[in-house]
Amino acid sequence: MSNTAFPGESQDPRTTEAAQGPVPASGSGPEPTGEQPLTGEQRAAIAELLGSIDTIADELGRRFAANGHELAIVGGPVRDALLGREVHDIDLTTDAVPQRILETVEGWADAVWTVGIDFGTVGLRKGGYQLEITTYRSEAYQPKSRKPEVSYGDSLYEDLVRRDFTVNAMASRLPGNAFADPFGGLADLAGRRLRTPGRPEDSFSDDPLRIMRAVRFAAQLGFTLAPEVKEAAAGMADRLKIVSAERIRDELVKLMLSPDPRTGVELMVELGVAQYVLPEIPKLRLEIDEHHRHKDVYEHSLTVLDQAMELERERGMQPDLVLRLAALLHDVGKPKTRAFEDGGRVTFHHHEVVGASMSKNRLSALRFPKDVVADVSKLVALHLRFHGYGKGEWTDSAVRRYARDAGPLLQRLHVLTRADCTTRNRRKAAALARAYDDIERRIERLEQEEELNSIRPDLNGNEIQEILGIGPGPLIGKAWRFLLELRLENGPMGREAAAEELRRWAEKHAD
Structure with a gap:
């Protein structure tokens, strides 16, 4: 494990600044330069996120550190805290493999579940909080595969560079609350724009569903897509064909329930994404x-x-x-x-x-x-x-x-x-x-x-049988439907009037 800070990382965000800036494509040049400090409001947002689970986060971070592993709150919770949105789930990431995660939380967590362990995720509950811890990882689709291949990574930086967008590639290390933003997520958050940590073509190749996620974030969070992201999404939209229908559906549901689904639908049509999701719309x-x-x-x-x-x-x-x-x-x-x-x-x-x-x-x-x-x-x-x-x-x-x-x-x-x-x-x-x-x-x-x-007929099935003097059979269903039509046509008729109409009907349909 390495505790070396990388560009964009600071110590406690409640009191210090975070360096950040545009990131070049992975391996294509020097690491980010330039700094933009956290505002007091941003520091307070991160402090609130950490403070809401301060004791639990600190305890968990110390347990991982004692076992020689890193741990950080990452992605959506950090983004939403900075946006002032309510944070529902706490996602964490670590260099520990799933078995080591289980060993580290054993005896500490109130409950543990492993339904996502094949993808490197262990869920747990502690003191009323629900957490998910995922091993540093990257996902990639083979050209004809409908399921991503998961591989584990060694560092937080490599985990963040593989994430979908810079606004989701920010983290806060535990313990100590060092804020990590190597790809300019804060600046993009302030500008309400979506960029990818590396080349968008690489990001969308790793997981084509990110094209739908970009559209969904536009509708859900009011973000715009950076020009290079739009160009890559339009050029690679056909890659959505290899993504499972269930994963596409889940993104579509979030888009439709967002504050601005119209923007999402228009963007899907503009980029050619709708052709692979809702082809009827264009x-x-x-x-x-x-x-x-x-x-x-x-x-x-x-x-x-x-x-x-x-x-x-x-x-x-x-x-x-x-x-x-x-x-x-x-x-x-x-x-x-x-x-x-x-x-x-x-x-x-x-x-x-x-x-x-x-x-x-x-x-x-x-x-x-x-x-x-x-x-x-x-x-x-x-x-x-x-x-x-x-x-x-x-x-x-x-x-x-x-x-x-x-x-x-x-x-x-x-x-x-x-x-x-x-x-x-x-x-x-x-x-x-x-x-x-x-x-x-x-x-x-x-x-x-x-x-x-x-609404029901004035007579039920037993009464129909009694009045007509017959047993169960197809005629009872026909009689029931006849009486329902009468009920809809005339409103409530009463038992005697309905019985009289039933007898007249039966004389014509008894055969």
């Missing part, structure tokens, strides 16, 4: 929307996503993955259904049905959970239903069916349908808003009167 460009001729379908879809998020906030909802995916994908069926009619009119008949199928296929390919796939595709299928409402001509029966078909997705459908109005015609927008206000009021009234969310 195909929306230049497709004329028949309701909103001033926007193409791509721009319209992004606006719907923005408006759905605004309605989330107004209604006190948490960021909703299903709703946001449905907003982004609701019109993906339009390119396949576009048709030109006389007079220059463009139509997209049944695009909601085609889009629902396409959404289901794409999200399934990305290994989304089945309930997410089903809910998103159902919202896409239902997003046009309201447009038949007109000025309130729907009967109570039609309103009941609308609510029943949406089921537990009804509130999301309310938001999606409202968000789908992007017309610049204020009169038309106001009319649509009034109409949807009306249908929501009617649904609320019917729910209060009839427990709309749990």
